[in-house]
Amino acid sequence: MKSFITKKLSNCLGLLDIRNEKLSVYTFGNKTPIEKDCDVVKLTLKNKDSLNLKVDIEALVTDQISAANIPPPELDNIPQAVQLENLVLTDSSYCQEPITIADYYYNV
Numbered sequence: 001m002k003s004f005i006t007k008k009l010s011n012c013l014g015l016l017d018i019r020n021e022k023l024s025v026y027t028f029g030n031k032t033p034i035e036k037d038c039d040v041v042k043l044t045l046k047n048k049d050s051l052n053l054k055v056d057i058e059a060l061v062t063d064q065i066s067a068a069n070i071p072p073p074e075l076d077n078i079p080q081a082v083q084l085e086n087l088v089l090t091d092s093s094y095c096q097e098p099i100t101i102a103d104y105y106y107n108v
Helices: 007-013 079-084
Strands: 004-006 017-025 034-046 054-062
Touching (some): 004 007, 017 054
Antiparallel strands (some): 034 054
């Protein structure tokens, strides 16, 4: 399982590279991968009201994650969704790049 962050967002957040990884991408139907060198950054998501609640993430930096517009999950089928009804997800407006954290959705 790999996590990804766009180069634009990584730059916006001022994240530093911690290492480089070679990624082999197999697209649908291909038997040979596309080899790509990716920088890896580390970031921490913190709860704005309780800073001891946090999730550390290492993510591969890429120019684009997906060209598809993927809708957010339907919260109606998640029992914990009632806890999310009035949740404010950010208190910062210094970075206008959308943040997508699919791998850690339920951890957050």
